[in-house]
Amino acid sequence: MSSSTDRGGSFVSVAHGVAWRNLHNHFSHPMYYIPSLVFPLLFFTAFTGALGALTDLPGFEFEAGYEGFQYVFVLIQSAALGGVFTGLAIARDFETGFARRLLLAAPNRQGIIAGYALAALGRWVFTALIVTGVAFAAGMTIPGGVGVGGLYALALLVNGAGILFASGVAMRMRTVQAGPLMQTPVFLALFLAPVYVPLAVLDGWIETVARLNPFTAFLEAGRGFLVGRPTTVGLAFGLAVALLVLFGWWALRGLRSAESAG
C-alpha cells in the first residue's frame, strides 16, 4: 500500500517538476514562445483577411462567418503544434545532457512524459487565450454558446496526442535535428484537412484524402460545436482518444529506448 502511494507521489512530483521547469524556460525566452504564437496568429490573419470571399462559394454555409471557420482550424492547429513544439524542448534537453541526468534522478520516469505533457498543455492554453482574444477582436461570434466547450475539450485531446507523438520521436532521436520529423507529418495532416472551405465544397484528390484524415473529423466537429450544430462528435472524440492511446504507447516505447541508450 505504502509502496504504491510512494510510486504515485513520485510520479506526481516528477511530473510537477518537469512541467514547471519547461514552462519556466518557455516563458522566460521570447525565442521559444513567440514562434508558437506567431504561426497561429499569422494563419488566422492571413486566411481571414485574404480568403473571406470564399464564403460566397455555393455550398459554403457557416453561421459564425469566415473568422469562426478559421478560428477552429487555428485552435486545433495550435493545439497539435503546441504539443510538437514541446517535443522540440525534449530533444533540446537530450542535446544539453539535462534529460539524461533527469532519467538518472527521476524515481518515476513515466512522470517525465506526464510533466512534458502538462507543460505542453500550459503552453497551449496561453496560445489559445491569445488566439481567442484576437478572433473576438476580429469580429468572431459563437452562435453555439456554451456548447463551444466541446471544441476546447477536443483541442485539449489533440494537444495531448501531439506531445505524446513528438515526445516519442524526441526520445528516440534525442536531437533537435529531429524537428522536421515531428513537424512535417502534423503539418501535412493539418493542411490535408478542409482548411479553407468545408468538406462538402472540396473536390478531387484532396477531398478523398480529407475524408480519410482524422483532422477532418476534428475540424468538422469543432466547427459544429462553434455554431451549435454538433456533428461527427463521436467519431472525433473516438479518434482523439485512439490517437492518445496509440501515441501514449509510442511515447512509452520511446522512453524505454532512451533508457536503454543510457
Added chain:
Amino acid sequence: MREFVRQVVVLGRRSIMRTLRQPASIVPSLLFPLMLLAVNTGGLRGATNLEGFPTDSFLDFALGFAFLQGAVFATVNSGTDLARDIQTGFMNRLALTPVRGVALIFGQLAGVAVLALIQAVVFLGAGLAAGASVRAGVSGALVILILSFLVSVAFAGVGALLAVRTGSGEAIQGLFPLVFATLFLSSMNMPRNLIDADWFRVIATINPVSYLIEGIRSLILEGWNVEALALGFGIVFVILVVGIGGAVLALRSRLARV
C-alpha cells in the same frame, strides 16, 4: 580585379560544396514549397469559381508562390551559413587575409545561387508536369527562371545582411516566422481585387512580396504584362542592392583589421 575574381571563386566553391553536402538544406527547400503548392491547389480550387478570378486553374495561379517560398529558404540558409562562419571564428581568420568584403559576400551567395537555380527548374518543371501552362511561352518560362533566381539571391542577400549584423544563427532561425509572415500577408492566395477585407488589401498592396509574386504570375496567366514585370524586376533590384550592399557595408566593421 583578377585577385578579386580569384577570391570570389575560392569562397564560392566552398559555399557551393557546403550547400550541396547538406541534404537538410536542399530537400526541405524543394519539398515544402511543392507540398504547399499541392495542398493549396487542392484546397483552394473552389476559389476559381469566384467571379473575376483570373483563371480556372488554381495551380496556374499558385505556382508563382512556390518560387517565393523557396526564396525564404534561401534567406535562412545563407544567413545561417554566414552566421556559423562568424560564430566558429572563420571570419576572424579571414580578417587576417587580404580578402575583400565584397568578394566574401559574393562567394557566400554562390551556394544559394546554385540552390536557387535548382529550385527554379524543379518548381517550374513540377508545375508544368502537373498541368500548368505558361501563357508567355518558352521565353516567358525563361524569364520566370531569371526572376525567381534573382528573388532568391536578393533574399539571400538580406539573410547575409542579418547574419553579419547579428552574428547569430539562432537569431536568423528566429526571424523565419517573420519572413514567412511577409509571404502570407500578400496576394499569394487571392488576387488583390478579390480580397474582401480592406485592411488586408492595404497590407497586401504595400507588401513588396505581392509584386514579386504577381510578376511571375503575370507570365503564367497573362503573357507579357510590362507593368507587372517592371514592378517585379524593379523591386527585386532594390532588395538586391539593400541586402548585398548592406551586408558588404556591415561586414567592414566585422572584418576590421587591427
